[in-house]
Amino acid sequence: MIIVKFIDFFRDRLKGTILFCYGVLALLVFIDLACIDKSVAHTKMEHLPGFWSLFGFIACVAIIIISKWFGHSGIMTREDYYDD
Amino acid sequence: MMTDFMHPALIMIIGALLLPLFRGPARKPYLVIVPLLSFINVMQLEAGTYGIIQFLDWHLIFGRVDRLSQVFGYIMTLMCIIGTIYGMHEDEDAQHIAAWLYVAGALGVIYCGDYITLFLFWELMAFASVFLVWFRRGPNSRATGYRYILVHTAGGLFLLAGFVLRYKVTGGDLSFGPIGVDSPQLYTYLIMIGFILNAAVPPFHAWLPDAYGEATVGGAVFMCAFTTKTAVYTLCRGFAGMDILIPLGVCMALYGVVYAVLENDTRRLLAYHIISQVGYMVAGVGIGTEMAINGTCAHAFAHILYKGLLFMGCGSVLYMTGKSKFSELGGLYKKMPLAFVFTLIGGLSISAFPLFSGFVSKSMIVAAGFHEHMLWPAFLLTLASAGTFLHTGLKVPYFIWFGKNNCSEETWEKAADPPWNMNVAMGAAAFLCIFIGCYTPYLFKMLPYPVHYEPYTAYHLSESLQILLFTALGFFLLIKKLAPEPTISIDMDWPYRMGGRAFLWLVKKPIQFVDNCVSEIYNLAGMRPLMIISRFWSWFDWHAIDGVVDGTARSVRNIGGVVRKVQSGQMQYNIFYGVTIAGVLIVAYMFS
Numbered sequence: 001m002i003i004v005k006f007i008d009f010f011r012d013r014l015k016g017t018i019l020f021c022y023g024v025l026a027l028l029v030f031i032d033l034a035c036i037d038k039s040v041a042h043t044k045m046e047h048l049p050g051f052w053s054l055f056g057f058i059a060c061v062a063i064i065i066i067s068k069w070f071g072h073s074g075i076m077t078r079e080d081y082y083d084d
Numbered sequence: 085m086m087t088d089f090m091h092p093a094l095i096m097i098i099g100a101l102l103l104p105l106f107r108g109p110a111r112k113p114y115l116v117i118v119p120l121l122s123f124i125n126v127m128q129l130e131a132g133t134y135g136i137i138q139f140l141d142w143h144l145i146f147g148r149v150d151r152l153s154q155v156f157g158y159i160m161t162l163m164c165i166i167g168t169i170y171g172m173h174e175d176e177d178a179q180h181i182a183a184w185l186y187v188a189g190a191l192g193v194i195y196c197g198d199y200i201t202l203f204l205f206w207e208l209m210a211f212a213s214v215f216l217v218w219f220r221r222g223p224n225s226r227a228t229g230y231r232y233i234l235v236h237t238a239g240g241l242f243l244l245a246g247f248v249l250r251y252k253v254t255g256g257d258l259s260f261g262p263i264g265v266d267s268p269q270l271y272t273y274l275i276m277i278g279f280i281l282n283a284a285v286p287p288f289h290a291w292l293p294d295a296y297g298e299a300t301v302g303g304a305v306f307m308c309a310f311t312t313k314t315a316v317y318t319l320c321r322g323f324a325g326m327d328i329l330i331p332l333g334v335c336m337a338l339y340g341v342v343y344a345v346l347e348n349d350t351r352r353l354l355a356y357h358i359i360s361q362v363g364y365m366v367a368g369v370g371i372g373t374e375m376a377i378n379g380t381c382a383h384a385f386a387h388i389l390y391k392g393l394l395f396m397g398c399g400s401v402l403y404m405t406g407k408s409k410f411s412e413l414g415g416l417y418k419k420m421p422l423a424f425v426f427t428l429i430g431g432l433s434i435s436a437f438p439l440f441s442g443f444v445s446k447s448m449i450v451a452a453g454f455h456e457h458m459l460w461p462a463f464l465l466t467l468a469s470a471g472t473f474l475h476t477g478l479k480v481p482y483f484i485w486f487g488k489n490n491c492s493e494e495t496w497e498k499a500a501d502p503p504w505n506m507n508v509a510m511g512a513a514a515f516l517c518i519f520i521g522c523y524t525p526y527l528f529k530m531l532p533y534p535v536h537y538e539p540y541t542a543y544h545l546s547e548s549l550q551i552l553l554f555t556a557l558g559f560f561l562l563i564k565k566l567a568p569e570p571t572i573s574i575d576m577d578w579p580y581r582m583g584g585r586a587f588l589w590l591v592k593k594p595i596q597f598v599d600n601c602v603s604e605i606y607n608l609a610g611m612r613p614l615m616i617i618s619r620f621w622s623w624f625d626w627h628a629i630d631g632v633v634d635g636t637a638r639s640v641r642n643i644g645g646v647v648r649k650v651q652s653g654q655m656q657y658n659i660f661y662g663v664t665i666a667g668v669l670i671v672a673y674m675f676s
Contacts, residue, residue, distance in 0.1 A: 003417075003421040004417065004418050025553055025557060028550050029550070032550060035542070036543055041543065042459070042462070043459060052550035052551050053550040055470075056550055056551035056554035056558075057555070059466075059467045060470050060474055060554070060555040061561075063341055064345060064558070064562050064565055065562075065565075067341075067346060068346075070346075075573050076571040076572070076573050076574075078571065078572075079571060079572050081574070082572075082581055
């Protein structure tokens with residue numbers, strides 16, 4: 001199936017794919033710096049270069065770490081917890 | 085009364101009742117035609133008030149048609165078509181009947197104009213949908229269903245108390261409309277609790293992941309679309325501008341994201357993201373401006389489609405493999421490529437990726453927040469959207485179709501793309517997710533107010549892509565932390581699940597003990613003396629009373645026997661005995 005071939009194409013070239021993705025991320029930040037009109041921004045913070053990149057990354061890391069800390073503080077429990 | 089008006093819910097109810105009559109080749113076309121008729125009916129409705137029935141002193145309004153009800157009626161009947169096609173392979177009529185009655189309940193609420201009609205259909209929704217849990221017939225289905233119906237009954241009672249109180253306070257007003265959020269009364273809060281319980285606002289939310297994770301494969305597709313979105317509609321109708329809904333909505337959006345990180349079950353993860361996404365809508369209602377209400381309706385519309393698609397995608401994995409836990413799946417992209425693509429489209433839509441539906445709907449609510457200078461809510465909702473992409477756009481596809489292969493040999497053998505009807509339904513929903521994202525007038529023209537919002541600006545595109553792609557970077561850098569763990573997470577259902585257990589213990593142990601003590605005391609102090617007295621009176625009855633009575637009877641019998649012997653029946657003997665007795669009496673008299 002063409003979908004499987006398409007996925008395998010990228011999996012077979014994993015290093016190149018990863019490099020390509022990093023390139024896309026760098027391009028996004030570059031476009032944010034060079035091309036985007038920030039006069040429509042809602043706050044001053046948003047004028048910082050790559051603000052939303054940093055926001056997205058920190059948000060992701062914070063969500064994972066805080067959630068896992070919360071979960072392992074006693075919220076996550078064995079699957080048969082309610083079966084007794 | 086209903087001259088030109090045919091209620092779309094009535095079509096679903098009649099269709100459901102007649103379904104058992106359709107067998108063989110007529111059954112599958114019938115399954116499509118009924119929701120299709122309801123959808124066509126909705127499209128042909130014109131603004132106005134229809135179906136007014138006088139009942140006792142009340143005017144019951146079944147058909148209030150306006151732009152707000154139409155956008156919800158449209159998407160709900162459309163989703164009913166898609167959901168029914170998805171479950172078309174299911175032979176059990178009762179499952180389709182339950183689903184259609186559930187949709188009828190939702191449509192009844194959407195078009196009603198008074199609280200009594202609303203309550204009637206509100207309860208129909210709860211009553212019909214619980215069967216979509218019970219019909220799973222799994223080891224936990226029955227208990228889950230009972231929890232679901234009990235929680236919704238409690239919510240219904242809040243609603244009932246609220247509108248009855250309002251009826252008394254206002255001197256008989258039952259109309260369902262803007263409730264007056266500027267001067268909230270006790271009844272305002274009671275009705276709001278009834279509504280937000282169905283919207284799954286914490287702490288009243290735990291029924292949602294509990295039930296949706298346990299429902300049938302097709303049933304969950306219906307459930308994820310109707311209950312919470314009907315509640316969003318009622319909030320839009322009655323509570324636009326209610327300030328407290330803003331923090332509640334933001335909390336929901338973040339709460340769902342946090343629990344989704346912890347979740348090991350695919351459908352429960354999606355359920356937590358319903359809470360998160362409905363959080364945007366609740367916050368939008370709280371903001372209450374025309375733009376925010378438009379955003380809420382648009383997001384509800386888009387959400388019904390992409391969440392239905394996600395439940396269909398993960399449901400097809402469950403249907404084919406029998407598994408729904410990340411810790412029992414993985415690496416399935418070669419076995420189920422179509423299901424992967426459809427689920428990915430759903431994931432990108434919910435994540436508000438450009439060209440997908442969430443991008444044009446979710447951002448309208450956030451923009452409304454920024455527009456009203458509500459910076460904290462707007463930033464926190466933006467943060468939650470990173471979490472949405474993290475889980476639904478990345479975690480779900482990665483840990484089912486890629487990642488470590490945790491499948492057993494049996495699971496791997498079973499895995500394959502689902503039957504054609506499931507693929508058609510997923511394909512239709514996927515198409516609409518992309519269509520809405522690419523051609524905004526389709527959705528924007530349906531919204532209650534004129535839309536003055538353009539999602540495809542360079543700034544918004546750059547902002548969204550940066551947030552999403554750098555979230556993806558964070559995901560792949562911390563992927564080991566997200567590896568599935570075979571656990572469950574304790575949530576707000578703990579108090580009533582363990583509370584029920586505590587009540588059972590209370591009944592079995594202390595109350596049973598007290599009951600036993602009382603029984604023993606009663607036995608010692610009451611029963612035994614009573615038995616002794618009873619035995620005495622029994623003896624007395626037998627020997628004294630019965631002795632007198634029986635002795636008299638025996639004496640009479642003996643005398644009778646003697647008299648019988650004396651009385652031979654011959655005249656001469658009778659004369660002889662008579663004369664002798666008379667002679668004896670005369671002699672005795674003479675010598676006395």
